[in-house]
Amino acid sequence: MENIKKYFILFVCLTMLCLLVPKNSAAETLSVDDMLEAMPAEEIIAVECSTGQVLMEKNSAKVCEISHLTKLMLALLAAEKLENDELSLMDTVTVSAKANSMPAPQIWLDKNEKITVEELIKAITISNANDAAVALAEHIFGSLDEAVTEMNCKAKSLDMISTTYADVCGLDDKTLSNAADTAILASELVKHDILTSYFTSWIDHVRDGKAELVNLNRLVRTYKGITGLKACSSSSAGECTVVTAKHGKMEIAVVVIGCTDRTLCDDIAKKLLDMCFDVYSLYTPEITDDMLEKIPVLLGEKSKVSVDFGDVPAVVVPKGSSDSFDISFDKDKELSAPVKKGQVCGKLECRYGDQVIYSADLVAKNGVKQKNFASCMKILLNYLLKI
Structure with a gap:
């Protein structure tokens, strides 16, 4: 009965939201705060990635724990290293005792095990493996402290003003961000095509098939034009998702943090993507x-x-x-x-x-x-x- 009630509330608020979309308005931000407030999530934002324009949002500046969404920054730094030829997908990584000691979710890496950079990237993009994140960070930056420093520097350069990283996995309660900053990060990540195939994979395997990776972002199977990025949950952050999709030249990022239910979280993301693509388009004046x-x-x-x-x-x-x-x-x-x-x-x-x-x-x-x-x-x- 409680789930039926949740779905009914979501259906009503999304229906009202569609009715309130101004058909002849040139406003950059939809005035739908009241409708978004009824959705069962702490923070919501939808942005167009190439312009950074906010299309709708709810409490998106509220600083909170972000769980495994932290790994998106590590993925971005890895992508930059790969594109600058400072890192290779075929590089071999030796797993440290620290990586081996990380809690679930994990791919059960053994101390001194050899694994490629590509397998580690798969494990943190398709899945949310903590041991893989630590192994990758140590390989790229030499130490976790240096990795955290680089993550914070990158956040600052992207003007992610409310973000502070204290670890590479999102387990530390001092690792904080919000939906607005996460949308900035998502908009930067979609520029790196080298990661798209991983972010949009549904199932894969690493460690010679010993570890199966299943993407928690269910929309990778069903949503047309999906380009990523990550879904996760924790007791502190609730159900979270960052979904990006592209139709034509327009790419939308939707961030949902602190949702009460995984299915509801996915439904909110899908509905907001649909609304953005249905209501908006990119415009550039003709230069004669x-x-x-x-x-x-x-x-x-x-x-x-x-x-x-x-x-x-x-x-x-x-x-x-x-x-x-x-x-x-x-x-x-x-x-x-x-x-x-x-x-x-x-x-x-x-x-x-x-x-x-x-x-x-x-x-x-x-x-x-x-x-x-x-x-x-x-x-x-x-x-x-x-x-």
Whole structure:
């Protein structure tokens, strides 16, 4: 009866949530706090990975224990080492007494056993093996203390302001984070394709078949476009999941922490992914040739300067809303030398009603020096030589 009640509450709140999604709103964050509050989880957040835009959230800044989600940071550091050729999947690791002593979940590593880096990565991405996490951290960083230091440095560089790592497994009650920071970490992890095949594996084996790995993230079997990442549970953190999925160019990360039931946790993640993909899309304004025409430069060593928008970032908008955008573009007709590289010389702006939902600066691609006597003589000489 209690489970039936939980499912009924979840069904009602998700139904109301869908009804409250604004069909003609350009707001970056859905105002659905009341509906999310009814969901049986302590923290919830959904973000678009490439832009970092928060699409919905509940208590996502609340600092708490995160259990095995800690291992996501270790996986990120391992991926960076692999891509920089500082680590190889085929490297052999000798298991230490410390790794052998770690509690479950584990793959039952023996002291002095030889195992590859790839098997250890499988054990912490597909599964949540503590002994594998310690063995991998010791191999990469030399010691667990150094590994923790590097994990904290990386968290700081990613602006994960509420995250503190005290161990590599998530067993220490001083290892703390929140849903918001975990979403930042998830958005960084999906950039590393080298991990995708592991994060999306349902079942695998290591140690010559002696240890079976079963992914607790059930959505890897059923959700279209799934790219990861991890599910876990503990008495301190409750049921947790970090799920990422990609449809087209848009990739969504959903983090659920402190849920009361594993099935409910999966259902919340799936429903939020569905809503994000159903309601939102990525938008980038069209850059036309006339926008990029060179601008004349007065009294410059060069008569014109090339312009560009640089990297034009996308923005998340409600589906179908782009047809109602008011797009304006202003560009300087001419510039006076000297012109600095990166100097702003125009602006593209998209409005939805009174709200600016997108803007990009047009800038000079290179600098143009002002004419002086020497440059004028050079121009004159070149002209005379052509006569």
